[in-house]
Amino acid sequence: DVKVTQSSRYLVKRTGEKVFLECVQDMDHENMFWYRQDPGLGLRLIYFSYDVKMKEKGDIPEGYSVSREKKERFSLILESASTNQTSMYLCASRDIRNQPQHFGDGTRLSIL
Amino acid sequence: AQTVTQSQPEMSVQEAETVTLSCTYDTSESDYYLFWYKQPPSRQMILVIRQEAYKQQNATENRFSVNFQKAAKSFSLKISDSQLGDAAMYFCAYRSQGAQKLVFGQGTRLTINP
Numbered sequence: 001d002v003k004v005t006q007s008s009r010y011l012v013k014r015t016g017e018k019v020f021l022e023c024v025q026d027m028d029h030e031n032m033f034w035y036r037q038d039p040g041l042g043l044r045l046i047y048f049s050y051d052v053k054m055k056e057k058g059d060i061p062e063g064y065s066v067s068r069e070k071k072e073r074f075s076l077i078l079e080s081a082s083t084n085q086t087s088m089y090l091c092a093s094r095d096i097r098n099q100p101q102h103f104g105d106g107t108r109l110s111i112l
Numbered sequence: 113a114q115t116v117t118q119s120q121p122e123m124s125v126q127e128a129e130t131v132t133l134s135c136t137y138d139t140s141e142s143d144y145y146l147f148w149y150k151q152p153p154s155r156q157m158i159l160v161i162r163q164e165a166y167k168q169q170n171a172t173e174n175r176f177s178v179n180f181q182k183a184a185k186s187f188s189l190k191i192s193d194s195q196l197g198d199a200a201m202y203f204c205a206y207r208s209q210g211a212q213k214l215v216f217g218q219g220t221r222l223t224i225n226p
Contacts, residue, residue, distance in 0.1 A: 031212050040121070042203060042216040050212060058213060090157065094212070100147060101214060103157035 002027045004104040006091050012110045019078040021107050023091030030096050032074035034058075034066065037088040037106070046089075049074055081111045114139045116206050118217035125194045126225050132179075133189045133220050135204030143209035146180065146187045151219075152200040160202070163187065165209075191222075199224045 007022035025032065031050050035043040035058075045058030047066040055066050063085060067075040074093075078085055088108050092101040116137045125131035137146070148160040163171045163180050170178050175192045191198055204217040 033213065035216075040218055042116075042118075042218045043214075044216070045213050048212055088155075092157075100159045100162060103149075106155045 002029075002093070002102040004091055004093050004102050006089075006104040006107050008107050009105060010108050010110075012112060013078075013081050014112055015081060015083060017078075017081050017111075019081045019109070019111075021076040021078075021089055021091075021109070023074045023076070023093075023104055024072050025074075025093035025102070026072065027093065027095065027102075028071065029093040029102075030071075031094045031101075032068065033092040033094075033101065034064075034074065034076045035090045035092065036060065037090055043090060046076065083111050085109065086111045114141075114144075114206050114208065114215050116204055116215050116217040118202075118204055118220050120220045121218070122221045122223070124223040124225055125191075127194055127196060129194055130190060130192045131194055131222065133191075133202050133204075133222065135187045135189070135217055137185050137187065137204075137206050137215075137217075139185070139206065139208075141208055145207045145209070146178075147205040147207070147214070148176070148178070148187075148189045149203045149205060150198075150200045151203065152197075157203070161189070194224050196224050196226065198222060 003026045033048040034046045049055045049068040065077045091104040094101040144165045146163045179188045205214040
């Protein structure tokens with residue numbers, strides 16, 4: 001079974017802090033994704049990566065950056081956290097053989 | 113750009129009965145994939161069922177089946193013999209052939225009444 005692990009289930013940070021959300025997958029998947037989930041809006045793609053050091057903007061990249069130094073790890077960075085970034089963040093991974101995405105358990109992030 | 117719409121924010125059904133969740137999508141492409149994901153209170157998104165657009169036959173997974181109407185751009189999920197464990201948020205999602213990203217609908221919260 002594919003395992004996608006997000007480092008924190010709940011996180012509370014302050015406005016202006018630099019925040020790191022970590023995601024690790026154990027199936028050697030090429031593609032990894034970061035989504036944001038908000039009530040009534042579903043999931044929206046922030047960034048995705050199709051290989052080490054390769055990234056592509058999703059639909060809502062503003063205020064976020066990502067890092068993929070190793071194939072199994074994909075980090076989402078909030079450079080200067082703001083209250084409108086309070087949300088649930090979901091990481092997913094997928095291999096290139098037309099398989100569906102596998103998701104982590106999500107990180108509920110609160111910015112105070 | 114593709115969009116996915118789930119017009120039912122909440123649905124409820126009696127245990128053991130059948131419920132249908134609606135999903136419509138907008139695309140100009142002919143080759144794509146459609147998915148239903150389930151997110152229970154534990155928060156893990158679980159794939160329920162997938163449909164390839166080129167297949168005319170509706171996908172089925174045990175008690176879960178879809179009604180895929182390509183011309184109408186409709187992709188509804190039918191849950192038969194509803195069980196308490198089916199209570200969750202359900203998301204409809206679209207992916208273009210050859211693309212990486214999923215486009216999600218707004219979600220439908222399904223409640224199962226005992």
